Amino acid sequence: MHPLEQLRDDALREIKSARDERALETARLKYLGRSGTVSAWGEQMKTLAKEEKPVVGKLLNEVRNAVTAAIDIRAQQFRSQKETGGLAKIDISLPGTPHELGALHPLTQMLERSIEIFRRMGFALADGPDVEDEWHCFDALNTPPEHPARNEQDTFYLPDGRLLRTHTSTVQIRTMQSGPPPIRVIAPGAAYRRDEVDATHSAQFHQIEGLYVDENVSVADLKGSLEFFMRELFGADTAVQFRPHYFPFTEPSLEVYVKSKALKKGEQWIEVAGSGIVHPAVFEAVNKARGDKAYDPEKWTGYAFGLGMDRLAMILFDIPDIRLFAQNDLRFLKQFA
Known part of the structure; x- marks a missing residue:
């Protein structure tokens, strides 16, 4: 297994197990931040042999896209949980608050x-x-x-x-x-x-x-x-x-x-x-x-x-x-x- 593939699997596992938005943001910075491990591979590309660069470059893009997509999906899950949690607190059996119609003095x-x-x-x-x-x-x-x-x-x-x-x-x-x-x-x-x-x-x-x-x-x-x-x-x-x-x-x-x-x-x-x-x-x-x-x-x-x-x-x-x-x-x- 290529190190980039191992990096992808580790990142996806960590993103999936993030318990809240703060943990998800930590994972994003760890992998996709300016000093993150995926970003670091972009710098390593400069040291690779000419014949390796196309193969590794393609794999690096696939890893970056996979990690980004996983973060977006997990963030959407957190947003949905918030909305669902808010609705769960509403007691629909309570009487509503009527909206009074205004009129001219x-x-x-x-x-x-x-x-x-x-x-x-x-x-x-x-x-x-x-x-x-x-x-x-x-x-x-x-x-x-x-x-x-x-x-x-x-x-x-x-x-x-x-x-x-x-x-x-x-x-x-x-x-x-x-x-x-x-x-x-x-x-x-x-x-x-x-x-x-x-x-x-x-x-x-x-x-x-x-x-x-x-x-x-x-x-x-x-x-x-x-x-x-x-x-x-x-x-x-x-x-x-x-x-x-x-x-x-x-x-x-x-x-x-x-x-x-x-x-x-x-x-x-x-x-x-x-x-x-x-x-x-x-x-x-x-x-x-x-x-x-x-x-x-x-x-x-x-x-x-x-x-x-x-x-x-x-x-x-x-x-x-x-x-x-x-x-x-x-x-x-x-x-x-």
Whole structure:
């Protein structure tokens, strides 16, 4: 028997008897490693007579292939044992863990439903930062320094003088700064106020701000748009009422009330929005910031409105407590799945 054949038999025997992957790796290095015995024969080939080299070379290749194949087979056996061992530990008689289906949060449903209605009316989406400066949140919206909304008791101020926006009306200012009229946008997003948290108030809530600026925009346009939205949201039989109010950034200003048989409160009027015709002072503030007269109040008019998404969702879904939106209680959330 040629020494290479003896080497092959020894290697195959050792590989077959390897008890684990570590022992198999030791055998691989012993025979096929850079300093292994099979590799060493490659160096010995240089010392053989010319007529021996073809015979020994062929045998060496056969030995190397046989050892490599044996190692691969044994490694596959170890992998299969691992997989089989893992499956053996599974008790198929145990009850399975069900995979729960997710669903949209009721506030998200309300936002998406509202956005879809406004998109059909020709409104584009606009966005702005939650952290704002006083100019965008108050000054540009005709809210004087002495206005109570600017007190620290009502607004979250940051150490650097900025604040968390108290309404998404800030986005209408940024939208007008970024482009000329006409514009028709809605701005959905979060707003923040220092309210006492109770069943109807939260320190963080959600709004959709709407702004439409064009020539000859009137209260009739505002009323028509909001009446259409309310009837699409609450049902065709919804009655909509507008009552005079005061907001510093609109003149005249109107609060919006609805009642519908489809709602739990039936014939009771429910406040759902604030609105009005954009105050000329707001246009002048934007012009000053832009450095032009793009929003000349003698030429352009517009209306604005603000819808509380939390309040609308509470009304539409008959939710008694605003705090339920933030509690992640599956018993509550599953009702909207």
